[in-house]
Amino acid sequence: MKPSYPIMESSAPSDAPSETVFPTQSLLATPFAALTHAELLAHFRQRDLDNYFPLSAGKAKHVAGAAPILDNQFTLNNETHRLGEKFDWLHNPSPDLEWLILLHKFYYSRDLALAYDCSGDDCYANKWVALVSSWIEHVPDGFVNSQVTGRRLQQWLLAYHYFVPGRQCSAITAEFLLALLGSIQSQAVFLSRNLTPQGNHRTIELSAIFAVALLFPELSQSAELLAFAQHELLANLREDILADGVQKELSTDYHHTVLKNFLRVRELADLNRLTLPVEFDAVMRKALEFSIYAHKPDGWLPAINDGDINSYLSLLRKAQRYYPSDALSYVLSQGEQGKPPVQRSRLFADSGYCILRSGWAERPYADGRYLFFDCGQLGFGSHGHYDLLSFEMAAYGRSLIVDPGRYTYHEYDSDGVNWRLAFKGTSAHNTVMVDGKDQIAYQCHEPVGPQPRAAVLIFESNQGFDFVHGRALSPRYEVEHQRSIFFAEAEYWIISDLLLASEAHRYEQFFHLAPEAQGQTERLEAEQGHGIQAPDLLIAQARRAEVATSLEPGWVSSEYGVKHPAPVLSFSQQCKGSGWFQTVLYPYKDSAPALHVEAISVTSLGQTVPATQALALIIRIQSETTTYHDCFFVAHQPGLSEYHFADVICRAQLVFIRRDAEDGILSVRAYAAEWLEIGGRKLLDSIGKPVCLNYAKGRLQIDAIDGSVPA
Template sequence: MNALTYSCLLSIVAVLLHFSCGTTQAKNPPLGTKAAKYAKSHPTKPWHTLGKAPKKLSQEQLDEQCKLLISRLDLTLPGMSKVKDTAQNKNWQAAASAYIELLKREATKYHNGQPSQIKLRSIGNPDKYDMDMAAAALENKFISQRSYGPLEVPADLPWTYNPTNDMEWVWQLNRMYFWLHMAKAYQKTNDQRLVKKWVETMRDWVSEADTNRRELWRTIECGERGRRWPFSYYSFIHSPNIKLEDHVVFLNAYYEHIPFLMPWDRSIHGLRVLNWGLILNDGVMTALEAFPYFKDAQMWTDVAAEVFEQRMKKEVSPDGSHCELTYGYHFGVTNEFTFAKQRLEKLGYTMFPGYWKTAEHMHDYVLFATMPDGQRPMIGHTTFAHVNSLMNNGANLFNRQDMRYIGTRGEKGEKPDYLDAAMPDGGFYIMRSKWIDDQDKDGMYMLMDLTHFWGGGHSNYDAQNIILYGNGRTLLDDTGIHTYVPPDSNIGKSTRQHSTVVVDGKNQNKKGSVLDFFARKKNVSFIDGYQDGYKDVRHRRQVLFVRPDQHSDGYFIVVDRLTGKGTHTLEQYWHLFPIKETLLLDGHQATTQEKDGLGNLMIRALETKNVEMDQVKSFLTYEYVKLIDRPAIRFSSKTKLPATFVTLLKPFKGEAAPKIETSCVIDDKDMVLVEVKVGSVVDTVLVGKEPTKIEGKQLWYAGLMRKVDGKSEEVCVFQDRSEHRMGVKAHGWD
């Protein structure tokens, strides 16, 4: 099997894994009313340009391409009289030239900020990265998947060439990201070499773009070309180095993309829903914004609006969670839905009532989970990024001063009047001590992953995983995007790569988790949820958060209860941050000792019977494929069920770990009692399997009793599940 065949095989496997969602959201949806209507009158036709137009046209071929282009235009529109008159005389080249001159006039108005038939957004000014990528393209070094940087492609431009072992590079090469960098650089430099390279690569690609070639024609690549190509064309349109045949071949090739973008098309590989489907639909809108003189352009508006409304209703829950359940992709689809409304309204279309409120909730979904340092949590396939831009945009769109507060890092706006938050449809639950921790570096934050359904190929086997922030650092983090390519991609998605419990060395199944309880009272938050992630085994995780105050620097007690049948090997993992200094292991305790003045973490097993601790290798990726080593702590036990892990997570600032005395007892009713003593402050934490009467009197489910200098200072008790949702912000819980 040669390398290309093997890569193609991997590509098929990767796409199948990507869409193995197990949910109705991942199926191609039925056509909407408007799409079904238009589908009947627009059968698929053979293409005459894609994969057929050679890199150099004869006069006869040029005449045919010009005639083809004119046949695709609406000659009745204002401004098209010269094109129509010339076409009636069958002077196809002259008619095509007249149309291109019309586009040039509209492009001049568009670039000058004057009213124009071209409704594209501005591509903005070039930055250093744009200039660098444009310069690399002149040397046949093209940017594809960004993490690999620009890589050299042979002079004959084989569009399936793969200098990596990752088919993602081939696919993204065929999105032509480098064209946009070249276009932005050209607007600054007027360097005609950029135009010539654009013509060279465009004509070569079109000549090879047989729609049966899967490497070139996944749905997402088609959508990316649909929404990107016009920006480069209109940047270069006035250059004398674009000949008539180049204009005509490009415009015909672009037009032939449009049917593939329509929801009724099934002729190219890949689904038409989720983030892929929104990218396709973005291409439909861009086609109308860029080339309103094509026939059926108004139909494109109707179909695009219908699809966005359909996908909003189907894929976004009332709490704002998108069904793929990953913050990286949530950013993308939030922008797609938001900008779609604005763009469609400029084209005269009004979205359904409730669309804008759902878009606002999609921004809340980010707000609620924002970490104290402004990061988004790296849940599922998510890379490192800050939320500032999305929050500032949400503040402007929805007049939300709490979003402005987060987006400006507290310089403007109003601080949210709550701390804990929930996404009850998606299944992410957040406890925090403060919203912004840029100065004092004393904040704490925990996200618990109790997603209630499988989110698809961008999700991980990570039920009840924890992301923990403390004192200026993410202490326990998710994996990020390792790679999309199996088998390596399976490692990053595995249960053992997350801070949760693994049973018998296997991955969890795809069953959703269940939330039993989440509430905040006084200075304490408590969450309780479970997943039936293994045959005959239930993993229940309970976390009690004692917030920092005048008596305590704050900590978390984690209780993992494993119930079911038989004897099993249980492994509780805690995946730390990349450590530069020492990780101190002592009995059943692990302590990081970084010397940079930011947060460290003490992890202590409090129930140690038949439990062993060791350090294992782990990794994370802040950028695609760029692995960073990190350690993980594993507590393991081979035991007959039921079994319980009880763990203290103690973030602290500076390298000197606090002196903490602890003890743990599990009584005959499975009530976990933990004593935490720091100096003269003694906390007693109780976490029950069920609400239980203590000493036959008061009902306790979970809570905290505190003594300072021997005197009782605080009692915070969650008595039963009737207090569920107390003190937590969530859409649908009001």
């Protein structure tokens, strides 16, 4: 037996006071309440369309999309059910509540409206009227929850503008129009009394109230609703957008859902000559700035936390009308217009998101290298995945290491798998798992109890390199996970993971590859190190007997309810205490270079230091045209000691040296450095004053650093 679902009349506790109370009055304000039904129908048919969003023309694809709906066949979240002629709106034919939620959101209104616009056939208008009339008759306000009401109102308003203003649609009678307007006002008033406390749902709900009140001044409650929505929208914007411009749920997809709804508010206000506060636009510009950086060079957005894999460039094009900027023009035109953002790479300190990019001037633009590093918390609400210190990486127009997405919000396991957990858990992300445990005990909805914490300790973006160092702590185990990412010469990444502990633990490090790598992945030759060659990507670690390597089946979900097989590379080890991994991620275009990764010893005061204190690698890269011998050193422990490795002596946290095939030095990068000597040649003597050093093309530049930690 399929489940039915209870009515949730309020998202807040039943004893919570209403945010505003509207008196019971007639449906229409003066003088419209005095008009006859026929006069009202004529009034709404004759209204101008210039105060609503521009309507796109219907096409043949909309006629095809609407055809199944005429037969009550609904495909929602990639799951199809045919409902009876007089179906029960409160019964769910699917085990997934999201299916019923989408039925009540009425997104299919758009296909019906556009099919009518394309064909002029009244059957599509008749179906919309029948569905809306049935819903009004059988469903109380508030089913299933408030955000569903907000979405439904948005869809009803869209369809209304295809069927009523400027039309003589026979399906729209005066009686239906009054019933529609009555339900729209009733639902808007319900929302004003039952708003979701915070998050993207509240934004959607307030946006719907704002639209109803602004577009229907004839309704008796519109003036009060409009004042209420204006006040609450600004408060919602202040509350939900962090100081760095990222929406507080820390989902890239829901960030843009919120941005889209606030942009609708801005657009409707502009069309209706309504002035919004200056603060509204200031916060919107910050939110757009995050979007500019978050989009990958190929125009797609990583699905960090809940959401689908989407591109929101069309939304940014719309935003450009109201918030023009050189940076927006540059990204939208792929570098053909405008000017690039001032910073190449960027830390969004309040959210903990770091985005590392190669130069904005890359040509082709889509070939740029990109890495999104998540040093943030779980995020407000229930959309956070257990993914602290995870990342996504793209290069040369392809996503190479990916966040697998969300797949579902439902836990049913007809195939024996809780897919909500499978996509939300730590092992579904590009981070390190300790003892097979998620970073927090699994909850389908909002987390309960102490939460894991993450922080950015260092962020440095300089000539020829980026360096970010983050830390994560979980309440489920004693291990402190530190991860640093070094972006070398805007070419490849070195990831250093340090797991600090006093007790025995098992550590597993995961790299989720894109579906295109399925069946196209090979292990590296033994002399190259541990790792794999995948399409456009080499992943390698120096060989260590204690580390096991495996390639396992995994999944990537690009949209709700759809998953694609994709390989997962893992490195694992059992340690009596602390452990570490150091991984080279080398993207390539067309043909793979020969890559060799080797660990070299590091000494201090004549003693070999443990890997938990400092690590050094030799990385040899040989392509058809170039040969590089790179040397990389990173010190994990605070405080500068004098270290020796290869032919280098240094007091620094980070050193990178690139040599050519003849051992000539091509570039040197160093961070938090006081002393640097290579092959007996002193490059730096700045004892007591840590600096950032860059040497390339015969030029040496030294910049002071303040050593501060981002707030």
